Amino acid sequence: MxxxxxxxxxxxxxxxxxxxxxxxxxxxxxxxxxxxxxxxxxxxxxxxxxxxxxxxxxxxxxxxxxxxxxxxxxxxxxxxxxxxxxxxxxxxxxxxxxxxxxxxxxxxxxxxxxxxxxxxxxxxxxxxxIASIQNRSLSAPENESQVIGSQVGFNESLGTNVSLVRSFIRNPNLCIEEFSVGKQTNTVFSMIYVNSIASEQNIRIVRERINNLNINDLIDSAMLAELIEDNSYSIFPQMLLTERPDRFCDGLLNGKIGIIVNGSSMAILCPTSFLEFFHSREEQNLRWQLATFIRLLRFNAVFLSIYLTPLYVASLTFHYEIIPQPLLVPLSESRAIVPFPPIIEALILELIIELLREAGARLPTKVGQTIGIVGGIVIGTAAVQAGITSNILIIIIALCALASFTTPNYMMGNVIRLLRFPIIFLAGFWGYYGIMLSLCLLIIHLLRQSSLGAPYLSPLYPPRILDWGTAIIRLPIGLLKTRATSNGTFNREVMQEKDKPQRDDVMKE
Structure with missing residues (x-):
């Protein structure tokens, strides 16, 4: 780790x-x-x-x-x-x-x-x-869908993607620097930022890291993000990949630096904090009460997805006294015919869920949906009847899978899928002590990470209460008058105060 x-x-x-x-x-x-x-x-x-x-x-x-x-x-x-x-x-x-x-x-x-x-x-x-390279036509984003808001996504053409950014930000301060990397591929990409907002230090760091690259080939933006991020050995991504031009431009207007790679439909945004991977652009288009509820629900779902199965394993292995008496009897009856200890039972079902998820993602769309629904029902029912697992664990694994699907970022969603397995092992060997050990190690690791030198857990640590209105909850747009300090921007002012007309003046007009 x-x-x-x-x-x-x-x-x-x-x-x-x-x-x-x-x-x-x-x-x-x-x-x-x-x-x-x-x-x-x-x-x-x-x-x-x-x-x-x-x-x-x-x-x-x-x-x-x-x-x-x-x-x-x-x-x-x-x-x-x-x-x-x-x-x-x-x-x-x-x-x-x-x-x-x-x-x-x-x-x-x-x-x-x-x-x-x-x-x-x-x-x-x-x-x-007079180049004429064939490109895929613009379409709705496939991995970051939303109901309210823009329905166009990036494609694989650098020129088309830059023009999409300019259609959102008509500002002379929008700066575009072009680079070419890769001795064999000579991949062209653009670094984009708003000169009056982005931090000069962040711009210099990204420019130096790009100029110091010495590789033979570069095909996709995910490869570039891994090469220039602060710690590429960490399981957690430190740069955000997005296929939405509106989210990309929203990041630029908040002081971030964007990178668009020719031949890739995913753009890079940095610096990025841990909490931003659980934000959705659609939250800006919803009423602030609903957006706050959805964001908090998503944070709780992530914790539930990681720790619910380990809690089940630890409780049945070491801590029966934690289970309420009304639930203990049906739980014991459900596990009476299961020949495996809870850790093996949980690992078998988690592996089945991962196999179904991977098969559904790789197969054609219509077939993949059938595999996910029918395969889950058939395998779950057969596993219970065969005595391999209990009904309660089936429900818990299904809840964990549903909770993991709430993560809007695909890269972070994969991290959550992988984190469950070592925590299940710790819970199976050491019970709640193992769960607490995993939580401490996870927090320590996140505290050590950074994105372009900015703290990865900002604004939780170091604590910045003023930034919680955009990172943890979503305040009304009228109250969001400053940009987040984690982006390193010195121009934090978003809205300028104006003299509001009195109610009588409005009625007269």
Missing amino acids: FGKKKQNDHIPSDDDKGLDINGTFSPIKQEFIDEIKKITHSPADLIIKEVTESIVIAFIENLVDKRILEEHLITVVEHTEPITPTELQRILPIPRLKLTEQKKEIIYDMLAGTVIIYIDGYCEVGLAN
């Missing part, structure tokens, strides 16, 4: 297999063509076309917009042949066109959907970005 904070180890580079992609291309046309083929190993979708006697274009066939290529690039170049690379920017009607001599930049841009425009006799080439 306790681990040292992870440091980035140096990973030796083995990419390019000895090919030199630094420096510049040759100004001789045939040598330029041969070098492009050599570096890219002549893939089937590499197109090298001589538009005129002195002009050559190179691109990846499946990554460019063919209509723009034919109408706005090839046709223009054929009729108005440029003499120098500088003239390309004047004659081509393509907004995203730049000139460069760097071979590495040229190759990587071509692999991202850029057309190389080479003029014989020059090392400098033109790069026309």
Whole structure:
């Protein structure tokens, strides 16, 4: 459970297999063509076309917009042949066109959907970005559903996701910094923050951790979050993954830093406290009384999900005197034919529930629902009739499973699923003393964690009473006048006081 904070180890580079992609291309046309083929190993979708006697274009066939290529690039170049690379920017009607001599930049841009425009006799080439990469259309979030509020989620396109963020936050202070990580994948991602709200220290920490990354491949945002979080050996995530643009933007407006990775539908928010993993964006759209009730219900459900089964095991193994007399008789009758001790009985049922849950998640949607409902009923009934388990434990395991489903964050939900097993073992061997030991170890571990240096258990520890209105309960929006201190922002003011019209003035209007 306790681990040292992870440091980035140096990973030796083995990419390019000895090919030199630094420096510049040759100004001789045939040598330029041969070098492009050599570096890219002549893939089937590499197109090298001589538009005129002195002009050559190179691109990846499946990554460019063919209509723009034919109408706005090839046709223009054929009729108005440029003499120098500088003239390309004047004659081509393509907004995203730049000139460069760097071979590495040229190759990587071509692999991202850029057309190389080479003029014989020059090392400098033109790069026309006319990429046309197919993306999944926008749809409702699958893992963070809500009834009231926005019904759109991120997809796998970085440009689309950034435009969604800008549609929510129309602010000139919204800053976007672009990075590229991975020697093999060259994955592009953006760090986003609101300059007037986010902490300069947090921005610097995230930027330094990204710049210090030395890895070969990066595919998903979950990998990036694990690489830059404070303690990647901990079972608890220290950065929040979300597929909701509204929740992402809400975090930015509260002083957090966001990261969107190209090719991933999950965005990263940091710093994040432990309690925020149990918040839902829909709570901001409900009446504050109902939102507070749901949030407190969710906190209690988490505790119930972790400790209800261990309490059953400890009570039946060591502490029969704790069980009320009216419940003791039916409990004894229910367990009379069970040949296993309570710890084995509980572990068998917990493993069955986990198998059903994993099978339901991996199978197609319709089949998965059938497995979850029918499989649970059939296996539960058969287990009781066979004398493997008791009716009361079936009810307890079902309650624990239902309580774990209330966690709105998938990553934290998996943590809760795993925590039950070591606590059941401690309860089976040491009873309530084992449960108290597990609770103490869990609290100590959480106290040692941090997110970008901010306390993980904030605002519980260190105690910040003013932040409890957003972390533990949900106060009326009119009373939420400051941002949480755990985000490190110096600009904590949310609302400005205005002169409210008197009731008589309102009635006259």
